[in-house]
Amino acid sequence: MRQLAIVLLAAMLAFGAGSLQADSILAMNPEETFETEEQLRRYEKMINDLRCVVCQNQSVAESNVDLARDLRRITRDMILAGRTDAEIKQFMTDRYGDFVLYNPPLKPITYLLWGAPVILLLLGAVVMVSVVGRRSGESGDDAEGMGENT
Amino acid sequence: MKSLKYLVPVVVFVVLAGFLFVGLFLNPREVPSQLIGKPAPSFELEELRQPAERFATADMLGKPAVLNVWATWCAGCRQEHPFLMQLARSGAVPLYGMNYRDERPKALDWLRRLGDPYVNVGYDPDGMASLDWGVYGSPETFLMDPQGTVVYKHLGPLGPEVWQTEFLPRIATMQGVAQ
Numbered sequence: 461m462r463q464l465a466i467v468l469l470a471a472m473l474a475f476g477a478g479s480l481q482a483d484s485i486l487a488m489n490p491e492e493t494f495e496t497e498e499q500l501r502r503y504e505k506m507i508n509d510l511r512c513v514v515c516q517n518q519s520v521a522e523s524n525v526d527l528a529r530d531l532r533r534i535t536r537d538m539i540l541a542g543r544t545d546a547e548i549k550q551f552m553t554d555r556y557g558d559f560v561l562y563n564p565p566l567k568p569i570t571y572l573l574w575g576a577p578v579i580l581l582l583l584g585a586v587v588m589v590s591v592v593g594r595r596s597g598e599s600g601d602d603a604e605g606m607g608e609n610t
Numbered sequence: 611m612k613s614l615k616y617l618v619p620v621v622v623f624v625v626l627a628g629f630l631f632v633g634l635f636l637n638p639r640e641v642p643s644q645l646i647g648k649p650a651p652s653f654e655l656e657e658l659r660q661p662a663e664r665f666a667t668a669d670m671l672g673k674p675a676v677l678n679v680w681a682t683w684c685a686g687c688r689q690e691h692p693f694l695m696q697l698a699r700s701g702a703v704p705l706y707g708m709n710y711r712d713e714r715p716k717a718l719d720w721l722r723r724l725g726d727p728y729v730n731v732g733y734d735p736d737g738m739a740s741l742d743w744g745v746y747g748s749p750e751t752f753l754m755d756p757q758g759t760v761v762y763k764h765l766g767p768l769g770p771e772v773w774q775t776e777f778l779p780r781i782a783t784m785q786g787v788a789q
Contacts, residue, residue, distance in 0.1 A: 557641060
């Protein structure tokens with residue numbers, strides 16, 4: 461029972477640190493007219509990947525503040541103008557920094573952020589192995605007790 | 611070895627509590643400005659008070675300058691206004707304004723009633739010039755050196771404490787370099 465709890469805890473630590481992907485909530489905007497499905501798909505992905513810096517727990521897609529509305533419009537205009545996703549992200553980070561990206565790039569300052577799930581998983585594994593190892597090494601009041609019950 | 615094991619939860623708790631304690635005093639609304647150390651983004655806007663005239667980034671060069679982003683709908687702007695008036699009277703640095711997502715009649719009425727501390731005010735009703743400056747919540751106040759490099763940005767109402775601790779030393783450095 462305790463082993464199970466430890467395994468579960470390790471798994472929770474490892475996966476809980478990752479972000480939960482919010483459902484795509486398409487902000488209604490009659491201006492959103494794209495020439496191709498591809499452009500619409502890129503638009504929706506982009507605005508869901510951008511954080512609204514005013515209301516920080518919402519994406520640019522979800523927020524109704526003026527700034528988010530303008531960033532949606534700029535994203536749309538840039539896509540229609542043939543700019544790449546990288547160029548759009550660059551435009552956003554030039555103004556608001558990596559903070560605006562829900563998916564921050566891997567660079568020295570974010571190594572810990574990206575590495576944390578792996579570190580926690582390894583930590584959990586170390587704890588698990590040491591506990592299991594010690595228990596199986598024990599000559600076994602526990603093991604005998606459990607054996608008699610089954 | 612066995613006695614040390616009991617310390618593990620204590621250590622984990624203390625470390626976690628330490629992080630959380632520090633977190634209590636951080637301002638999550640404060641997004642670090644990308645502009646620090648970079649040239650001020652260029653804009654050319656209508657002057658709020660003289661619509662026929664233009665106010666551009668280049669007009670702020672030559673001296674240390676302060677650009678204050680404000681709007682009549684912004685409570686923090688109202689709060690900092692008396693300090694801006696005081697700053698303008700002291701003549702320490704030229705104070706410029708950017709009127710952010712606002713309406714001209716309301717903005718002019720605000721300046722008439724509360725006083726007008728600005729040398730020039732850019733009128734940015736659609737917020738597109740402010741967007742290039744990374745403005746996301748007013749009031750925001752930028753400090754630029756004579757070459758037009760952004761040196762510091764303050765988010766929220768400006769007051770004597772921030773002015774003393776953050777703006778004055780930087781302005782003094784610029785003037786020291788200039789002399």
